[in-house]
Amino acid sequence: MRKLLILALLVLPLLALPAAAVTPRTRALLPVHIFGWPADTPALERLGLPLVEDACEALGAVHADGVAVGARGHPAVFGFYANKQLTTGEGGMVTVGDPALKERIDAERNQGRAPNMDWLDHDRLGFNYRLSDVACALGLAQLTRLDGLLADRARAAAAYREALVGIDGLGLPCADAGGHVRGWFVFVVQVPRGIERDAVVERLRARGVASKPYLPAIHLMSYYREAFGHRPGEFPVCEDVAARSIALPFFPGLTEGQVGRVAEALREALFS
Numbered sequence: 718m719r720k721l722l723i724l725a726l727l728v729l730p731l732l733a734l735p736a737a738a739v740t741p742r743t744r745a746l747l748p749v750h751i752f753g754w755p756a757d758t759p760a761l762e763r764l765g766l767p768l769v770e771d772a773c774e775a776l777g778a779v780h781a782d783g784v785a786v787g788a789r790g791h792p793a794v795f796g797f798y799a800n801k802q803l804t805t806g807e808g809g810m811v812t813v814g815d816p817a818l819k820e821r822i823d824a825e826r827n828q829g830r831a832p833n834m835d836w837l838d839h840d841r842l843g844f845n846y847r848l849s850d851v852a853c854a855l856g857l858a859q860l861t862r863l864d865g866l867l868a869d870r871a872r873a874a875a876a877y878r879e880a881l882v883g884i885d886g887l888g889l890p891c892a893d894a895g896g897h898v899r900g901w902f903v904f905v906v907q908v909p910r911g912i913e914r915d916a917v918v919e920r921l922r923a924r925g926v927a928s929k930p931y932l933p934a935i936h937l938m939s940y941y942r943e944a945f946g947h948r949p950g951e952f953p954v955c956e957d958v959a960a961r962s963i964a965l966p967f968f969p970g971l972t973e974g975q976v977g978r979v980a981e982a983l984r985e986a987l988f989s
């Protein structure tokens with residue numbers, strides 16, 4: 718497993734394809750559909766390497782060619798944690814195109830039992846990665862409302878965009894564009910250069926609005942610094958984006974009034 722070199726690619730729109738990062742040791746690619754934006758999977762497919770998609774944040778997202786994220790046939794994982802588009806509290810889902818791989822995953826998550834096996838017989842080593850029945854009941858109930866939940870998130874995002882678009886220098890998340898449909902997960906803005914992000918978070922808090930620095934640059938997290946010696950300056954674009962990003966309150970039931978209140982508080986927090 719250690720020999721398996723997986724490139725974790727945060728593939729953002731308009732970035733040049735990182736084909737140059739592929740080496741003879743590259744075994745697979747792991748595109749992340751970050752914040753619900755469809756990674757350029759079709760372009761990565763052309764590199765001819767196996768793909769495993771991290772679609773944890775991207776339920777409801779659709780590629781420009783009309784294929785839903787996670788439906789291209791590569792193994793793709795979705796997260797159902799409480800902040801996701803659909804939740805079972807914890808856990809998630811794997812989508813696959815290959816029936817043999819599905820059978821293997823079904824067996825390995827179920828303590829190594831094959832589908833046609835008798836009770837308490839195992840034909841391989843497995844794990845217990847099962848969702849509980851209670852979690853599944855929650856997820857199935859959410860599934861019946863999924864279209865509405867996704868539409869509500871898109872509506873909340875559109876309301877934010879309208880309320881924030883005039884703020885000088887504020888970076889907004891891209892909406893549906895170029896035929897891609899976003900599966901709205903979070904609403905993350907970037908404070909203008911020269912404004913201290915953490916002070917903005919604090920000033921929002923003082924105005925009764927919860928927000929979070931989101932996401933930190935992974936390579937600068939303590940573990941990656943200590944285990945792999947990563948240092949600031951290695952990925953300047955990522956570090957700049959991470960240092961200026963704030964996640965605003967975002968959930969399907971967000972009202973226009975609440976969006977207006979957050980927008981007003983953000984305006985004051987940025988420029989007062």
Ligand SMILES: Cc1ncc(COP(=O)(O)O)c(C=O)c1O
Nearest residue numbers: 749771773774796797798808809
């Ligand atoms: C992009 C991404 N990948 C992976 C995960 C991990 O999901 P889990 O903790 O459910 O395995 C998350 C969860 O937040 C995520 O957002």
